[in-house]
Structure formats: C-alpha cells, structure tokens
Amino acid sequence: MDQVRREPLADQAARLLLERIRAGEWSLGAKLPGETTLAPQLGVGRSTVREAIRQLAGRGVLASRQGAGVFVTALDAPEDWDAVLRRADIVTVVEARIAIEVEAAALAAERRTPAELRAIRRALDLRGERRANIEEHVDADTVFHRAVVVAAHNPILTELFDGFTPRSRASMIDMLRLRGGFGGDADHDVHARVLTAIADGDGRAAADLSRTHLLAMKRWLSAP
Amino acid sequence: MDQVRREPLADQAARLLLERIRAGEWSLGAKLPGETTLAPQLGVGRSTVREAIRQLAGRGVLASRQGAGVFVTALDAPEDWDAVLRRADIVTVVEARIAIEVEAAALAAERRTPAELRAIRRALDLRGERRANIEEHVDADTVFHRAVVVAAHNPILTELFDGFTPRSRASMIDMLRLRGGFGGDADHDVHARVLTAIADGDGRAAADLSRTHLLAMKRWLSAP
DNA sequence: CTTGTCTACTTGTCTGAGGTGTTGCTACGG
DNA sequence: CCGTAGCAACACCTCAGACAAGTAGACAAG
Numbered sequence: 001m002d003q004v005r006r007e008p009l010a011d012q013a014a015r016l017l018l019e020r021i022r023a024g025e026w027s028l029g030a031k032l033p034g035e036t037t038l039a040p041q042l043g044v045g046r047s048t049v050r051e052a053i054r055q056l057a058g059r060g061v062l063a064s065r066q067g068a069g070v071f072v073t074a075l076d077a078p079e080d081w082d083a084v085l086r087r088a089d090i091v092t093v094v095e096a097r098i099a100i101e102v103e104a105a106a107l108a109a110e111r112r113t114p115a116e117l118r119a120i121r122r123a124l125d126l127r128g129e130r131r132a133n134i135e136e137h138v139d140a141d142t143v144f145h146r147a148v149v150v151a152a153h154n155p156i157l158t159e160l161f162d163g164f165t166p167r168s169r170a171s172m173i174d175m176l177r178l179r180g181g182f183g184g185d186a187d188h189d190v191h192a193r194v195l196t197a198i199a200d201g202d203g204r205a206a207a208d209l210s211r212t213h214l215l216a217m218k219r220w221l222s223a224p
Numbered sequence: 225m226d227q228v229r230r231e232p233l234a235d236q237a238a239r240l241l242l243e244r245i246r247a248g249e250w251s252l253g254a255k256l257p258g259e260t261t262l263a264p265q266l267g268v269g270r271s272t273v274r275e276a277i278r279q280l281a282g283r284g285v286l287a288s289r290q291g292a293g294v295f296v297t298a299l300d301a302p303e304d305w306d307a308v309l310r311r312a313d314i315v316t317v318v319e320a321r322i323a324i325e326v327e328a329a330a331l332a333a334e335r336r337t338p339a340e341l342r343a344i345r346r347a348l349d350l351r352g353e354r355r356a357n358i359e360e361h362v363d364a365d366t367v368f369h370r371a372v373v374v375a376a377h378n379p380i381l382t383e384l385f386d387g388f389t390p391r392s393r394a395s396m397i398d399m400l401r402l403r404g405g406f407g408g409d410a411d412h413d414v415h416a417r418v419l420t421a422i423a424d425g426d427g428r429a430a431a432d433l434s435r436t437h438l439l440a441m442k443r444w445l446s447a448p
Numbered sequence: 449c450t451t452g453t454c455t456a457c458t459t460g461t462c463t464g465a466g467g468t469g470t471t472g473c474t475a476c477g478g
Numbered sequence: 479c480c481g482t483a484g485c486a487a488c489a490c491c492t493c494a495g496a497c498a499a500g501t502a503g504a505c506a507a508g
Contacts, residue, residue, distance in 0.1 A: 010492085036457095036458080064460090081305070095380070099323045103319070139253025143253075155308065155311075162299060169297065259490070269463075288489095288490065291489055
C-alpha cells in the first residue's frame with residue numbers, strides 16, 4: 001500500500017514547475033527566476049530546486065546556462081510519445097506489445113544467432129528463479145522478452161519495445177501487488193516453449209505462443 | 225560554434241552513466257552503486273552525482289527509492305523517432321509496419337463502427353481511381369491503410385503508423401518512379417478483400433490478407 | 449561608436465550535517 | 479526447526495553555507 005508514500009520534494013518541485021510552464025507563466029525561450037529566488041518561493045532548499053531543474057532538463061523542457069540562467073526550451077516536447085503512453089489504457093499498451101512481440105518472435109526464429117539464443121536461454125533461467133521481490137520478477141520477465149525482440153534484428157521493433165517498457169512495468173507491478181496470480185509455472189512453461197520454437201526456427205509456433213501468452217496477460221490486466 | 229563551451233560536470237557524469245548502462249554494466253532492474261561510491265569513482269562530488277541521476281530519472285532511465293538505492297528502469301532513453309527511422313533500412317520499416325498493421329487489421333475486424341467501415345470503403349474507392357501522379361497514388365493507398373488502423377481503436381497503433389508514414393511514403397515513391405510494377409489490379413483486389421474481411425468481422429482473414437500484401441511489398445522494396 | 453573594464457547576478461560544485469526509509473542480520477520465543 | 483521482533487548498517491533526501499566560474503549590463507575611456 002504505497003498510497004501514502006511521500007513524494008520526494010524534488011519531484012514535487014519539478015511537477016509544480018512543469019505545471020507553471022504549461023500554464024504559460026514563462027513562454028518558450030523565457031528565463032526562469034534564479035534558483036535563489038525560486039527556492040524560497042517553492043519552500044525548498046536550493047539543492048532541491050536544482051535537482052528539479054535537472055529532472056526537467058533531462059526531459060528537454062529546461063536548459064540552464066551557467067552565469068545566464070535557466071530557460072524554457074520546450075513546452076513539454078516529449079509530450080508526443082510519453083504523453084500518449086501515459087494517457088493510454090494499459091490494455092492499449094499490451095495490444096501494441098502484442099503487435100510488436102508476436103512479429104518479433106517470428107523474425108527471431110528465422111534470424112537469431114547462437115549467441116542470442118544463449119542470451120534468451122540465460123534470461124529464461126533467471127526468470128525461473130523464485131523471488132520475493134515483485135519488481136525483480138517483472139524486470140527478469142522483461143529481460144527475457146527483450147532478448148527475444150533483440151534477436152529479431154530489427155532496431156525499430158527494439159526501440160518500440162523499450163518505449164513500452166516503463167509503462168508496462170509500472171502496471172504489472174501494481175497489479176501483482178494488488179492481487180498477484182500471474183507468472184506461475186504454467187506461465188513459465190509458455191516462455192520455455194517460445195524459446196524452443198525460436199531455437200527450432202519455427203516462426204509460426206513462436207508467434208502463436210507469444211500471442212497466447214500476451215493475450216492471457218491482456219485478459220489478466222483488464223479483469224475487474 | 226560551441227566548440228569551446230565547457231560541459232557541466234553533472235552533464236558529463238550523466239553521459240558517462242548512460243554509456244555504462246547502455247554497455248550493459250547494469251542490466252534492467254539492477255541497482256547502481258551508492259552515491260557515495262559513485263562520486264569518487266566519477267571524480268565528482270555527491271551532489272553532482274545526484275544531479276546526474278536526476279537528469280537520467282527525468283528521461284526515465286533511472287529511478288531512485290529512498291533507503292533502497294538507484295535502479296535501472298530502461299535500457300535506453302526514448303530516442304528521437306525521426307533519427308531512428310532515418311537510420312533504418314526501408315525493409316526494417318516495412319517489417320515494423322507488418323507488425324502494426326496485421327494486428328490492427330485483426331482488431332479492426334472486431335471493433336470497427338459502421339462509420340469507420342464507410343470510411344475504409346470510401347478510401348478503397350479513391351484508391352482504385354487511375355492516376356498519372358505517382359505521389360497521389362501512394363497517398364491514396366496510405367489513406368486506406370490508415371483508415372484500417374484507426375478502426376482498430378488503439379491510439380498507440382495509430383500513432384506508430386503515422387510515425388512510419390513519411391519514411392514509407394518516400395521509399396515507395398522512389399521505387400515506383402524507378403521501376404513501377406506495384407499496385408496493379410491484383411494489388412487492388414487484396415485491399416478489397418481486406419475490407420470484406422473487416423466488414424465480416426473476420427479478424428483472422430483480415431490479418432492474413434494484410435500480412436500477405438505487406439510481405440509482397442517488402443519483397444518488392446528489397447528486390448535488387 | 450567602439451572597446452575595455454568593472455560589477456552584480458547566476459549557475460556550478462563541494463562539503464558537512466541531520467533526517468528518514470529500506471534491508472538484512474540476529475536473537476528470542478514458539 | 480521456524481517465524482518474528484528488534485536492531486544496526488546502509489542508502490537516499492534535504493538543507494545550509496561557501497567558493498568558483500561564467501554572463502550580461504553599466505559605464506567610462508579612446
């Protein structure tokens with residue numbers, strides 16, 4: 001139950017600043033007040049303000065120049081992709097994952113190198129280890145799926161998969177914490193059979209198995 | 225020319241960390257060394273390391289949890305789309321289109337509204353008209369494909385399709401100008417059958433037909 | 449008008465301190 | 479043998495203060 005969890009002040013400050021930027025308080029290219037002015041205004045220390053600014057700088061919203069100040073470089077430019085994902089229902093994201101991963105599995109069966117096959121097998125072994133930590137389990141699962149996508153030798157598919165990862169990860173962790181029940185032995189068996197299909201060069205089977213698994217995940221995530 | 229411009233240490237540190245993450249020094253979900261360990265390792269102060277971490281956190285690469293540590297949440301920041309597509313081979317783009325459109329066709333067969341069905345049919349009619357202008361023909365084809373994707377009711381798939389359009393369009397126009405030969409009556413017939421399958425709610429057929437068509441396009445585009 | 453200098457202001461960096469949350473070990477009780 | 483409570487080490491969070499480094503505007507000299 002992390003409902004009451006305290007959000008770090010730096011994150012809160014970054015969120016407040018972003019809201020004020022979106023509200024048009026400072027237009028594109030405008031200079032923000034100095035850190036020493038902003039700190040008491042937000043009720044936090046200067047270091048905290050700096051970390052908030054860094055956070056927004058990482059997203060391309062702000063840019064700071066020593067001696068000059070901090071300037072608005074975009075009214076949330078990464079809005080495009082990030083916002084689409086954030087706004088999207090988790091079911092929508094999973095459907096997109098189905099599109100990417102099913103095709104990737106088929107391609108991987110045709111193109112995987114021995115090294116990639118070893119990487120997938122290693123990821124499967126790690127995935128099989130029992131873990132108390134939910135996040136670690138989700139991450140281990142992600143490593144396996146990513147290894148399959150990488151073996152497809154298509155940088156666009158890999159890029160797309162990486163784009164989905166954060167959103168997908170958050171939802172899966174939330175759902176597992178709430179009611180668990182996904183990722184048992186049967187689940188692990190499907191992954192093992194995907195590996196076998198890829199090893200055998202059976203693209204059709206790899207695609208079908210991936211689809212089956214992801215459809216099950218979709219149902220599980222969208223259950224009431 | 226910013227040749228002489230000195231890069232802040234925090235930015236350098238962030239770049240170094242990102243390189244080490246990309247190099248696989250810490251895999252997805254892994255925990256980074258503590259700030260107090262990282263600082264002397266990078267040759268900077270603790271607060272500088274913190275700012276570097278915040279910067280990468282803003283890009284979604286890292287996430288820090290008080291008391292626990294700093295963890296890798298993504299292997300790659302969402303790179304600029306245009307750059308990825310520009311670099312990618314046209315065959316790679318078509319493979320991604322296959323992934324998106326095949327899945328979209330299946331979903332469209334299940335979810336399309338009567339209005340969307342009319343839109344697809346109208347696009348098909350426009351596509352069938354003979355044109356002297358190559359670009360207009362490619363655009364008419366694109367309108368049809370996009371109408372199908374829109375009918376899937378998945379904003380992410382739509383967004384992806386729109387992202388591919390410019391790159392795909394350029395290649396198709398170039399190839400048609402060079403040797404033509406794609407987009408004849410047989411081609412038009414496949415599109416008509418996709419429409420029929422979607423109208424009948426036959427997702428499997430819609431997916432198979434789309435795959436067949438796009439695979440033909442892939443072969444055509446990759447032929448010597 | 450151009451140029452050089454000076455100054456106030458801004459961001460960059462480091463250090464030290466205290467606070468709070470997490471994790472893993474250990475000893476206790478069953 | 480096992481589960482649990484307590485504890486301590488460790489990690490991140492926040493602040494305050496100090497000095498360094500860079501910028502931009504004011505201003506006087508040429």
